Amino acid sequence: MIIVMHPEATSEEVAQIVERLQDLGADIHITSDGGRTVVSGTTETRLADEAPWASLPGVERVVPVLRGGRRVSRHFKPDDTVVDVMDVTIGGGSLTVVAGPCAIESREQMMGTARLVAAAGAAMIRGDAFKPRTSPYAFQGLGKAGLEILAEVREETGLPVVAEVLDPRDVDLVASYADVVRIGTRNMSNQALLREVGRQPKPVMLKRGRASTIEEWIDAAEYIHNEGNARIVLVERGIRGFDSSTRNTLDVSAVPLVKLATHLPVMVDPSHAAGRRDIVASLALAAVAAGADGVMIDVHPRPSEAMVDGPQAMLPKEFETLMRDLQAVASVLRPDPSG
């Protein structure tokens, strides 16, 4: 933050500002510009941004330095964060594909889908035991029984599994089965849940709120990081738009924007953006071309029978083709995936 003092500010007034910034642990630089004293202070916290600096005596104006103090920002850590999950790497030039059904419906459905997507080359399996449904009468997920199936899937395929957590009271339960816990779009602003996943050791996939700005999304990641968990993957999944041709509007620009602003890996979920399977592949390819570190794809062996999100689920055969096309795009854009 930069505090520009009035030309006639007294040295006591400047000293008062400096003292308050020092109390917040800020690193302080004092310069003068056209007869004015300019005090700039940087802190690792945003406490300084919240104090009523503009109303203190002698202050002419306050220029917030754009949230460079956040731990998830590039300013704080210039190098890309790479999140390792078992043998899988997210970020740092690799392309990570997560695939599976929206919801765990049965052992047979989950295991069958997992085998198919693993054979096609997925690096990680998705499948939720707790589903956030608009209607309280819709299928809510199998709960703990679903998580047990997910653990069997990991055992069988050797791949890490990802599952959503909806409730702070279930964080330990979900984290004890899943290798990555996911925060869904409806919970991006649930700070109690963000803090709770920040206090456990598993990596966190943080989806963008469907009506959230990029700044709000990055702030949500900061809640997790502040509790000590730095293994965060941002997931763009579309925002609500006015066009009903798609379930949401995929914000491809979010990919390069968050990569500029933060050091975190960024993935894209084109399935929940599109809401329809016929354009999922195109969106996934666009995401990778835009620099996404990976994609998360809904796949179901019998989409017409799916209990949740059938219309957007790809068939295993379609997913196989997509895997080949993704690899082709990635090999052109990132000829050295070790980089």
Ligand code: PEP
């Ligand atoms: C999901 O991935 O199944 C899901 C509920 O996603 P979102 O939170 O993005 O709607």
Ligand code: MN
């Ligand atoms: Mn879903």
